[in-house]
Amino acid sequence: MTLRSVERAAVLLRLVAAQGGPIGVSDVAAALGVAKSSAHELLRTLQEVGFLDQDGGTGRYRLGEGARRLAQGPPDTNLLRSLATNCVDALAARSGESAYMGVLRGADVLVVHHVFRPDDSSQRVEVGERHPAHASAMGQVLLALDPAGQAVARTWVPVSLTRRTLIGAALSARLAAVRREQLACAVGERVPELAEIAVPLRGRGPSVVAAVALIGHSDRLTDARGRPRAALVAHVRTAASAISADLAGGL
Amino acid sequence: MSARYVVAIDQGTTSTRCIVFDHFGRFVSVAQREHRQWFPEPGWVEHDALEIWANVVRVVPAALAKAGIGPDDVAALGIANQRETAVLWDRHTGRPVARAVTWQDTRVAPLLAELAQRDPPRTFRERCGLPLSTYATAPRLTWLLRSSPALRQRAASADVLFGTMETWLTWQLTGGPQGGVHVTDVTNASRTMLMDLRTLDWDDELCAAFEVPRAMLPQIRPTATTHGRASTVLPGVVIGALMGDQQAALFGQACYSPGEAKCTYGTGAFLLLNTGDQPVASSHGLATTVAHQVGDEPAAYALEGSIAMTGSLVQWFRDGLSLVRTAPEIETLARTVNDNGGCYIVPAFSGLFAPHWRPDARGVITGLTSYVTRGHLARAVLEATAWQTVDVVEAMNADSGLRLNTLRVDGGMTSNLLLMQMISDRLDVPVERPMVHETVSLGVAYAAGLTVGLWPDLGVLRRSWHRGARWTPDMTAQTREQQRSGWRTALAQTIGPGFTPTAARPPGP
Structure with missing residues (x-):
């Protein structure tokens, strides 16, 4: 241009x-x-x-x-949660795992919505917590696809949180794959035993405004080869298209 | 394949929704249509019952189509409904004789003083559990039948029938003029002021006091039972449950034991506490009502407290004051400050409801100083919902001798996390929201599924309730008492000099 x-x-x-x-x-x-x-x-x-x-x-x-x-700046995070509530509930209910929604704030993902894993175990609401973007699946989705995230990914130097955290060329390769597949799966990259499966959420137009994810024990979220379980990926993708439709109507 | 789905119709005040649930009680699909609100005179609010029936005929197939299922896949149908709205129709033509007079309609207000003379209101209340108010159905029937002697005559000969919305829809679904079933359930009947809470049957003296001929009344049935089979819309499907919407939400929240309570936060809020198999009379301005009755089992009762303004105060903040663009953004604004800055709002826009019942009260904002910003006002708006909840819960604790230990919540305002924390802090008990938001539809679906054996018992339903989120108290007793005193000072100012709020304090430990 x-x-x-x-x-x-x-x-x-x-x-x-x-x-x-x-x-x-x-x-x-x-x-x-x-x-x-x-x-x-x-x-x-x-x-x-x-x-x-x-x-x-x-x-x-x-x-x-x-x-x-x-x-106007980025969409209000409380509005995002309110618009997405029914679909994120359904995602947690169908997948049996904790469901999250996050937006990019600097080099972090800010958790804006969290629905408990439906097993009535002791859990606390994690809304307001921040995950280092490069080590989280939601963060990788936003670094790869959110225009602001792409700028962040070019300039800042991430640090390792676990022995599986990706940095440098490995992180760049991951972000390229996320761009291709419109999906991120991070296994043990932020917290050793946790796996995360995330996909982008779009409002009106092509730009990514948030990410939705399942986060849970890697034994449950991934198969023996460490790949995300296909059924869970399908649940996240289905939820994402429903949420995106609701965001398009309400933002 | 055998039928594995339950269909719920939620006939609400503004819209009619159909929701399909699978045999795990999980949401599958929804279809919805709004209906017109008629305001022919100040204070009058009417619905067209034929329009609502036409909406049912459209939303049910639409929800089934979205779910990719047919009537053969449906094990049972349940109907939950806006309560207390009166429909009168001609049994031969199936056409309403007038528009339905809704629960929000206040045309009977001038009648109440005269009706109160008929019988000491205390006796009305002991029998039917409700205070004499514009809410209940019975005074509406008095008004409608007085409007036309011919109508009264046709009602006495059962040529004109009465029903609340679930009765009207069931009659239409089961054949209408060709053999339609004329039934209601105990939860809906308990909102009319015509049913004796103990016998669960129409009370002749109450009927006489309100000039209502028994011939026009539907038969009162348990909530969950085989009410009939649909002959249209879902041909052959069992209508397995009828239920008032707030009781349905209590059922959907799995509040099956005494001491369990739910609060639904919408425009206003409705808090219901299960009090077990005996009705508890209220001395703190609450209504006594039937919670549910499953088949031949004894009925369960509830205390009910209604709060006039919760979500509607946020709407006023958005539309009246233009301080936020959308309702959820009030949370963002409230989080710009750490406390209310000494400011309290009591939203007695049209009087105070439970437990104070002062129709003459008017709203106030107290504690205004130049320190107060719109962020503080946003906090005060949300805190008003929390304190009104506390006032109702304390009245319930005092009446029932039970002590609420967890509040289950639902409704649109539960996506406001700051509000949920405020409620937990001020009640000093944990607040939980379920994973399925649609508790009204879920509740009546549960009840309908019980009737046809899709679920064996309440224990299974209790286990299928899952927590979506939970908030625990995080406020010192000192702060709570200090804030409570600020709220109560503001409350006193809604009435004027000399008024001391009489809200109950909880019974001792």
């Missing part, structure tokens, strides 16, 4: 915002003094990142949710 196209994108966004109603490709091309094909490409790109919405009927563009949210 050239500096010129960044400048054009900024002008275009201002143009759409000032317009008050939807705007068509020809108007944009005329206002920016570019060819219709360039205007179209610019509009498409801004639509893909959630800054513009296209009207299905007329094909015209208006400001998207992503642009409106820019100045």
Whole structure:
């Protein structure tokens, strides 16, 4: 991307915002003094990142949710929990494991929701606790996929918490795999006996706003080869798509 | 494959929901439709019973489709409902004779003084467990039947039938004009003011006092029993339970033993305490009600305390004061400060409910100084819910001689973790929320499943209740007493000079 196209994108966004109603490709091309094909490409790109919405009927563009949210900062964590409550309960009930939701805060994952493992054993609410992001599955999801996380992952030097914590090239390789599979499984990387299975949560648009995870004893969460159990992965993925739908409606 | 699912219909005040549960009591799917609220005059709130029936006809197949199952997979159907709402309909046409008069409707207020003369209210109350108020169904029937002599005549000849929502829906589901079953259950009947709590049958003197002909009343049945078989919507499926929504929530929370209680936090809050197989009369402004009756077993009773404003105070904070954008964000705002800064809010917007019952009280905010920020106000809003809970629990402890040792909670406000901690701190007992949020639907599904043998007994249901989260008290006795005194000072100011709150203190250890 050239500096010129960044400048054009900024002008275009201002143009759409000032317009008050939807705007068509020809108007944009005329206002920016570019060819219709360039205007179209610019509009498409801004639509893909959630800054513009296209009207299905007329094909015209208006400001998207992503642009409106820019100045608001990250979603309120109590709102996130409230919107996700029913689905996270169902995840814990179906999987038989503790379910969590987390967001990235600096180099940590902040736990914003926690539902007990349904065996009525003694457990405490862990909301408000922080897990070092690189050593937790939720953290790896957010470092790999949350734009803020990607910036964090490039600049800071993580430390080992257990003998299995990944750092350096091994962590980079893991994050690449997480990006590919849209799934993180961390076994004993933060706490020796715990395994964690996490997937991303998206609100409206493509950006990742939080992660949802199952965390429990590695004997229960992984098979003999240390791989996450397929049934649990399916539960987390199902829950994530249901939560993402609820977040899209409520954020 | 044999039928393994239970379908619950939750016919609520604003919407009708259908929820499918599997044989582990786990949530499978939900479908929901809202219905119109009619406000024909100030204080009147009506529903169209035909619209609600049409919604049932739509949401049940929708929930089944989402679950990927058919009527053959359904072992039983249960109906939980908004309580005290009166439907009158023509048994020959199946059409309501007027819109349903809901539990929120206060048109009978001017009638109450006259009705109170008929019988010392104490006697009403001893028999039926309820104070004479605009909540109960009976005065609504008095009002409706007085409105038309022709209607009264048709009611006396059973050409016009009365029912609360579960009765109306069961009648429609079992054939309507073609042989529909006209039944209610003990929990719903206990909210009418027409049932004797001990005999669990309609009381002739109460019926006479409220001018209600017995011919129009449904038969009172246990909560969990075979009420009939659906001939439409879910053809052939047993209707295995009918239950008032708050009692259903108590059942869904597995509060089957004396001393177990739940509080549902919504717009307002409803706290019910299981008091065992004998009704406990209240001397602290609580209602005595039937908790459930499973088959031929003796009925279990409950004390009930209602709090008018809990979630609705948060809504006011959001919409009236615009201090937060969404209700959950009040927790974020409240956490910007460490305490209430000396500020207390008593939300007596339309009077004080249990245990004070002062309709003349009005809301107050006390302790305002320039130190107080919107964060402190947010705390005071949440603390008001906690202190109102404490007042009801202490009245219950005093009436029942039981001592609550854990409070089970449900409803939308349970996702506010700060509030849950505040309640635990101020009650000085642990607070627990279940893994399944939908306790009303779950409760009636449990009861319906018991009827058809999907679950053998209450013990199995108790074991299938799982804790989703738990909060334990984390406040010194000194702080608690200091805050309590701040709350009570504010409470006194809702009435004006000379009023001393009479809330009960707990019985000694």
